[in-house]
Amino acid sequence: MAKKLNPxxxxxxIPMVGIGFAAGIILARNxxxxxxxxxxxxxxxxxxxxxxxxxxxxxxxQVDQQLAYLENKGRILAVKLLDGSGRVPVFIPKSIQQNxxxxxxxxxxxxxxxxxxxxxxxxxx
Amino acid sequence: xxxxxxxxxxxxxxxLAWAQGVLPDGTTPFGTRQPQPSNxxxxxxxxxxxxxxxSSSTSEGMVDRLFDVNSDSVDMENGSVQWKGRTFxxxxxxxxxxxxxxxxSSPPPNGDAKRYEEVIxxxxxxxxxxxxTRSNYEASFQEAWNLxxxxxxxxxxxxxxxxxxxxxxxxxxMRDEMKGLQMTKNQLEAVRKLEEExxxxxxxxxxxxxxxxxxxxxxxxxPKPVVVPQQGRTDLGLKxxxxxRAEAEILRTDSNMTAMGIKAKLEFQSQIVAFLFQRxxxxxxxxxxxxxxxxxxxxxxxxxxxxxVKEMFPVSDxxxxxxxxxxxxxxxxxxxxxxxMAVNQLYDMGDRYSAFERIQETFFLGEYDPKVMFxxxxxxxxxxxxxxxxxxxxxxxxxxxxxxxxxxxxxxxxVAPDFPAAQIVSRVNNAMQSSxxxxxxxxxxxxxxxxxxxxxxxTVATKIxxxxxxxxxxxxxxxxxxxxxxxxxxxxxxxxxxxxxRDIYNRKEEFGIxxxxxxxxxxxxxxxxxxxxxxxxxxxxARTLSRQGNNYLAWDVLQxxxxxxxxxxxxxxIYIELAPSVSNYARLLDSGAKNEKEGNYAASxxxxxxxxxxxxTSETCQQHVSRLSALMMNEVMLVR
Numbered sequence: 001m002a003k004k005l006n007p008x009x010x011x012x013x014i015p016m017v018g019i020g021f022a023a024g025i026i027l028a029r030n031x032x033x034x035x036x037x038x039x040x041x042x043x044x045x046x047x048x049x050x051x052x053x054x055x056x057x058x059x060x061x062q063v064d065q066q067l068a069y070l071e072n073k074g075r076i077l078a079v080k081l082l083d084g085s086g087r088v089p090v091f092i093p094k095s096i097q098q099n100x101x102x103x104x105x106x107x108x109x110x111x112x113x114x115x116x117x118x119x120x121x122x123x124x125x
Numbered sequence: 126x127x128x129x130x131x132x133x134x135x136x137x138x139x140x141l142a143w144a145q146g147v148l149p150d151g152t153t154p155f156g157t158r159q160p161q162p163s164n165x166x167x168x169x170x171x172x173x174x175x176x177x178x179x180s181s182s183t184s185e186g187m188v189d190r191l192f193d194v195n196s197d198s199v200d201m202e203n204g205s206v207q208w209k210g211r212t213f214x215x216x217x218x219x220x221x222x223x224x225x226x227x228x229x230s231s232p233p234p235n236g237d238a239k240r241y242e243e244v245i246x247x248x249x250x251x252x253x254x255x256x257x258t259r260s261n262y263e264a265s266f267q268e269a270w271n272l273x274x275x276x277x278x279x280x281x282x283x284x285x286x287x288x289x290x291x292x293x294x295x296x297x298x299m300r301d302e303m304k305g306l307q308m309t310k311n312q313l314e315a316v317r318k319l320e321e322e323x324x325x326x327x328x329x330x331x332x333x334x335x336x337x338x339x340x341x342x343x344x345x346x347x348p349k350p351v352v353v354p355q356q357g358r359t360d361l362g363l364k365x366x367x368x369x370r371a372e373a374e375i376l377r378t379d380s381n382m383t384a385m386g387i388k389a390k391l392e393f394q395s396q397i398v399a400f401l402f403q404r405x406x407x408x409x410x411x412x413x414x415x416x417x418x419x420x421x422x423x424x425x426x427x428x429x430x431x432x433x434v435k436e437m438f439p440v441s442d443x444x445x446x447x448x449x450x451x452x453x454x455x456x457x458x459x460x461x462x463x464x465x466m467a468v469n470q471l472y473d474m475g476d477r478y479s480a481f482e483r484i485q486e487t488f489f490l491g492e493y494d495p496k497v498m499f500x501x502x503x504x505x506x507x508x509x510x511x512x513x514x515x516x517x518x519x520x521x522x523x524x525x526x527x528x529x530x531x532x533x534x535x536x537x538x539x540v541a542p543d544f545p546a547a548q549i550v551s552r553v554n555n556a557m558q559s560s561x562x563x564x565x566x567x568x569x570x571x572x573x574x575x576x577x578x579x580x581x582x583x584t585v586a587t588k589i590x591x592x593x594x595x596x597x598x599x600x601x602x603x604x605x606x607x608x609x610x611x612x613x614x615x616x617x618x619x620x621x622x623x624x625x626x627r628d629i630y631n632r633k634e635e636f637g638i639x640x641x642x643x644x645x646x647x648x649x650x651x652x653x654x655x656x657x658x659x660x661x662x663x664x665x666x667a668r669t670l671s672r673q674g675n676n677y678l679a680w681d682v683l684q685x686x687x688x689x690x691x692x693x694x695x696x697x698x699i700y701i702e703l704a705p706s707v708s709n710y711a712r713l714l715d716s717g718a719k720n721e722k723e724g725n726y727a728a729s730x731x732x733x734x735x736x737x738x739x740x741x742t743s744e745t746c747q748q749h750v751s752r753l754s755a756l757m758m759n760e761v762m763l764v765r
Contacts, residue, residue: 089757115725
């Protein structure tokens with residue numbers, strides 16, 4: 001005859017599983033290629049981009065549209081932020097060889113150079 | 126004969142051509158074309174007092190017994206009436222009109238018209254070839270001659286019958302005188318014959334004595350020279366002289382008789398022809414009837430006025446005679462009778478305009494005919510009313526005073542319902558409209574500062590309708606323009622320098638008139654009107670969008686208006702109205718503009734992207750985004 005589990009076990013285990021799952025997600029998000037970078041704060045940029053100059057951030061975003069392209073320079077994309085509202089223009093230098101298409105999601109390592117969000121590296125996800 | 130139906134009033138509906146004008150082809154912009162005009166130029170624009178062409182249709186069905194019949198017409202310009210291709214001169218147009226006016230306005234001649242006509246007819250009847258015979262010649266001739274004195278008493282006769290009577294009497298006396306001369310001549314012939322016989326007898330006596338003397342001289346052994354006896358020779362010479370004197374007397378008497386006969390004949394013929402050309406046709410018939418009785422058959426050929434009478438007969442070898450005159454006169458009388466019948470019939474049917482036309486031509490042909498002279502006074506009064514109204518209408522047409530035409534046309538129509546009023550009114554209205562349009566065009570040209578065009582258009586308007594009140598108003602405006610100029614120029618300058626374009630725009634018409642000849646200020650005014658007009662349109666567009674709930678788009682439209690002129694007070698008002706509902710959008714646009722100005726293109730682009738998120742259909746935002754993207758791409762530096 002099977003031994004019945006104590007209900008207290010369920011009461012303890014289920015929250016723990018949830019916490020673990022959440023922690024896993026957090027870890028997953030902060031881990032990877034740009035795990036050590038802080039997320040980009042759109043509001044701060046809009047409010048006063050000057051305070052962000054020289055900083056590096058990670059942007060998790062979805063390509064909204066390509067705004068400009070120059071073969072010997074690169075391209076400017078409008079990226080819809082996944083960790084907040086709004087779109088920002090980012091500059092992708094020509095050194096980053098990647099096919100960017102509308103709707104694709106990328107993690108982007110950006111450097112704030114003056115007011116330009118200069119993309120250092122990208123990772124599709 | 127054709128009906129051209131041209132009336133004095135037809136001048137009004139010319140060209141107009143006026144009009145059509147003029148108008149037109151001469152035509153004056155309002156020239157009227159009457160039905161079947163015989164002469165387009167005349168019918169298009171029949172000037173009063175010049176060429177009224179009154180043609181008859183009454184005689185159209187009549188038999189033309191002799192020759193080609195041209196249309197009957199009254200030529201006011203030349204003062205003549207054409208009747209069956211024959212021209213009667215009536216004097217100049219003024220006299221013709223005066224005569225017609227006098228006829229309409231005067232009462233009929235005194236006396237019993239019927240009795241006068243009976244007397245005239247009786248005289249004609251007594252002398253007509255079918256009634257006069259050898260047996261009744263003396264009595265008929267005498268009765269006819271006596272009746273001339275009765276006819277001469279009537280006013281309508283103007284004592285012309287007395288002239289005929291006098292002529293007949295004179296001719297009769299001449300005949301008696303001729304008889305006396307003939308008797309003298311006969312006596313002279315008898316004397317001459319006696320003289321000749323006596324002369325012959327004496328000559329024979331002288332010859333006998335001469336022969337006897339010669340015989341005696343030859344007889345015997347010693348012949349002696351002949352001694353011619355002289356007895357009786359003196360007497361013979363005297364007798365010869367007497368005979369020559371008698372011969373000369375006879376010749377003188379002969380020539381006197383011939384001259385007297387020719388003179389009487391010419392005088393009588395002159396009077397007959399005069400009657401014909403004066404259109405006193407009854408008198409022409411009576412006089413020719415008397416002539417026929419007084420003069421023998423060999424004198425019937427027309428000597429006086431034969432050329433003129435011959436011209437009435439287009440037959441090359443035609444020989445005019447007293448009978449030709451008689452025939453013409455009778456035909457004319459018949460035509461007058463038919464004409465007056467038509468007048469009465471048309472009048473009784475209510476077609477008084479047509480009756481008026483017929484009475485005109487009938488009057489000019491048969492002015493002295495009893496039927497015309499004694500025309501019903503009441504009907505004549507109505508005809509006179511039509512005549513006067515038409516003359517007024519004609520005068521208005523001459524002066525192109527179109528404003529009163531319709532009223533007068535209705536007045537004519539009230540008296541003469543068959544008057545073609547609609548056509549006239551329609552043409553006149555067209556002419557008035559054309560004139561008004563030209564004035565409008567002149568005003569517009571003046572407002573635009575195109576004075577040449579304004580003057581041209583004003584000339585056109587005045588030509589069509591000289592008394593056009595719009596022309597007068599415009600002229601007044603032009604006259605007052607100098608006053609306006611002195612007031613408005615400083616005011617305009619003050620407003621312009623103060624940038625109060627909205628105030629200038631609100632008073633654009635008055636400034637337009639005042640500054641129409643000031644090229645520089647007119648150009649400034651035009652710029653202001655265009656600029657504020659565009660702002661005004663944008664404001665209206667923004668209000669509509671706002672009412673539809675599209676405040677962001679309305680804001681975009683206001684931004685466009687601001688680009689045209691930012692100081693407009695009306696624009697400021699609507700900005701204030703809209704601002705609370707679009708504050709975040711407006712803030713983004715301002716921030717974008719500020720960053721762009723500072724050269725922070727990426728930040729500016731970020732602002733416009735955010736604004737576009739709020740107003741996704743905004744073309745303005747899209748334009749900003751495109752522009753800033755290019756600027757940012759151009760600005761960004763690559764990092765190795």
